[in-house]
Amino acid sequence: MNKLIITLAILLIGNNLRAEEKQITTSDGVNLYVKVEGNGDPVLYLHGGPGSGSYWFEKFYGETMEENFTVIYLDQRGVGRSSSPENQDYSLERMTKDFEEIRTALGYDNWYTLGHSFGGILQMAYAKAYPGSNKGMLMINTTLHLNKSFCESWAPKASEFLEETYPGCEQDSLSLMERMRYLGNKLREKDIFWRMAYSQKESEAIMNATYQQIENWNYDFGNAALSIDDYWYNYLPDTQKITIPVLFFYGKQDYMVGPEHYREVRFPKMLLWENQGGHIPFQEQKEDLTKAILSFREKYNSLSKS
Numbered sequence: 001m002n003k004l005i006i007t008l009a010i011l012l013i014g015n016n017l018r019a020e021e022k023q024i025t026t027s028d029g030v031n032l033y034v035k036v037e038g039n040g041d042p043v044l045y046l047h048g049g050p051g052s053g054s055y056w057f058e059k060f061y062g063e064t065m066e067e068n069f070t071v072i073y074l075d076q077r078g079v080g081r082s083s084s085p086e087n088q089d090y091s092l093e094r095m096t097k098d099f100e101e102i103r104t105a106l107g108y109d110n111w112y113t114l115g116h117s118f119g120g121i122l123q124m125a126y127a128k129a130y131p132g133s134n135k136g137m138l139m140i141n142t143t144l145h146l147n148k149s150f151c152e153s154w155a156p157k158a159s160e161f162l163e164e165t166y167p168g169c170e171q172d173s174l175s176l177m178e179r180m181r182y183l184g185n186k187l188r189e190k191d192i193f194w195r196m197a198y199s200q201k202e203s204e205a206i207m208n209a210t211y212q213q214i215e216n217w218n219y220d221f222g223n224a225a226l227s228i229d230d231y232w233y234n235y236l237p238d239t240q241k242i243t244i245p246v247l248f249f250y251g252k253q254d255y256m257v258g259p260e261h262y263r264e265v266r267f268p269k270m271l272l273w274e275n276q277g278g279h280i281p282f283q284e285q286k287e288d289l290t291k292a293i294l295s296f297r298e299k300y301n302s303l304s305k306s
Contacts, residue, residue, distance in 0.1 A: 020035070020036055020037075021033070021034070021035045022035070022036075024101070024102055024106075026097075026098050027097075027101060028085060028087070028089065028094070029085070030082065030084070030098070031082060032074060032075065032076075032077065032083075032098060032102065033054075033074070033075040033080060033081035033082045034073065034074055034106075035054070035058070035072075035073040036070060036071070036073075036106065037058075037062070037066050037070070037071055037073070038065060038066030038067070038068075038069050038070045038071045039066065039067070039068075039069070039070060041069055041070065041111070041112060041135070042071075042072060042106075042111040042112070043065070043072065043111060043114050044102070044103070044112070044113045044114070045057055045071060045073055045074060045113075045114050045115075045116075046074070046099075046113055046115040046116070046119035046122045046123055047075075047076065047079070047119055048117025048118035048120075048142075049079070049117070049118055049221075049225075050079075050118045050221055050222050050225035050226070050231070051076075051079045051219055051222020052117075052222075053080030053081070053214070054075055054080070055073075055075075055080065055081075055211075055213070055214055056210040056282075056283075057073070057116070057282055059210055060282045060283045061282035061283075061286060061289075064286065064290055068294070068297075069112075072102070072106065074099075074102065075218075076095065076098070076221060077090065077094075077098060078090060078218055078219075078220035078221030078222075078224065079219075079220075079221045079222065080214060080217055080218055081217075081218070083218070084218060084220040084221075090220075090221055090224050090225060090228060091228065092121075092228070092230035092231060093129070093230070095122060095125070096122070096126040096129045097129075099122075099126050099130075100126075100129075100130050110132065110134065110135050111134075111135060112134070112135050112136045112137065112138065113126065113127075113134065113137050114138040115137065115139055115140065116141060116142065116282070117141055117142060117143065117257065117279065118142075118143065118231075119142060120139050120143055120144050120235075121142075121143065121144065121146070121231055121235065123139060123142070124144060124235040124238060124239075124242075125230075127242055127244070128242075134244055135244060135245075136244045136245040136246065136300070137242075137244065137245075137246045137247070138247045139246060139247060139248050139249065140247075140249045140281060140282070141249065141280075141281065142248075143256075143257045143258075143261060144234075144235040144239065144261070144265065145233075145234040145235060145236050146226075146231060146232050147169070147176070147234070148234070148236070148258070148261065149261060150176060151168070151176075152258055152260070153255050153256070153257065153258030153260070153261070154255060154258070155179055155180070155183060157196065157255040158183040158184075159183065161187065161192055161195050161196070162183070162187065162190070162192075164186075195255075196279070197255070197256050197279035197280055198278050198279070198280060199253065199277055199278050200284075203280065203283055206283070207280065207283060236264040239265050239266045240266040240267070240268065242267055242268075243268055244269065245269045245270075245296070245300040246267040246269060247270075247271045247273065247292060247293065248267065248270055248272050249273045249275060249289065250262045250272075250273070250274060251275045251276070251277050251278050251285075252275065252276050252277075254278050255278075255279075257279065269300065271292070271295065271299050271300075273292040273295075275288050275289070275292070276288075
C-alpha cells in the first residue's frame with residue numbers, strides 16, 4: 001500500500017510540473033506567453049482572430065484536450081499576454097519562426113498543430129517552412145484563403161442577415177476591407193453579429209466575457225494583420241502537397257469561414273469531418289469535436305495517448 005501511495009504521489013507531482021506558464025523570448029526580443037499542460041503528444045494551439053489569443057480555447061476546451069495531449073497554449077506576438085515587436089514585424093515568416101523557436105525552447109523533436117479559423121493560414125505557412133517539425137495538423141473551422149472566405153461566405157451572409165444586396169467582391173464599389181468594416185458595424189448595430197458564428201446569442205456574450213478576464217490585453221497584431229499581404233495568400237492549392245495527416249473539421253453554419261470552404265481542400269491524408277454547427281465548436285459542439293479528434297487519432301494511429 002505504501003508503495004502505491006508513493007507511486008501515485010510521484011505521478012501527481014509529475015503532472016503538476018508539466019502544467020507551467022512561462023515567457024519565451026524570441027530571437028528578435030519579443031516575450032511570448034506560453035503555457036504547457038496535459039498528457040500525451042505535444043500539440044501547439046494556433047489561435048485565430050487574428051488576435052483572439054489562447055485563453056478562451058483553454059477555458060472552454062482545455063480540460064478535454066489535456067486529457068489526451070500535452071497542449072502548448074500560445075498568445076502570438078502582439079496578442080493577449082505576449083509583447084509586441086519593437087520593429088512591428090508581424091510578417092508570416094517571422095510568425096512561423098516564433099513557432100519553431102518555441103518548439104526548440106521546449107525541447108520537442110516535433111509536434112502537432114491545432115489551428116482555428118485564421119490559424120489555418122498559420123498552420124499552412126508553418127508546415128511549408130518547417131516540414132520536419134510537423135507530425136500532423138488538426139484544422140478546426142479554418143480558412144485557407146481569406147479572400148475566398150470573405151467573398152463567398154462572410155460578406156454574402158452578413159448582407160443576407162442585414163437584408164441588403166451584396167454585389168460581390170469583383171463588382172463592389174468598396175474595397176474588401178471597407179466592406180468588411182461596413183458590414184461588421186451594421187451587424188453590431190443591429191446586435192446580430194452572433195449569427196455569423198454561433199447557434200445562439202448567449203454564446204457570443206459568454207465568449208466576449210473571457211477577454212475581460214485578462215488585464216491589459218494586447219491587440220497590436222489584430223490591428224495589423226489584415227493589412228499584411230502575407231496573410232491573404234491562397235493556400236488551397238498547396239493542400240495537395242502536404243503529406244502529413246490532417247483533420248479538416250468544418251461547420252455547416254460557419255459563415256465566418258464558409259460552409260463550402262472544404263470543397264477545394266485536397267490533403268492526401270485527410271479525415272474530413274462535417275459538423276452541423278457554427279464557427280466555435282470548442283464552445284458549442286464539444287462532443288462532436290472530441291469525437292472527430294479521437295477518430296482522427298485512431299484513423300492514422302498518429303496521436304498516441306501516453
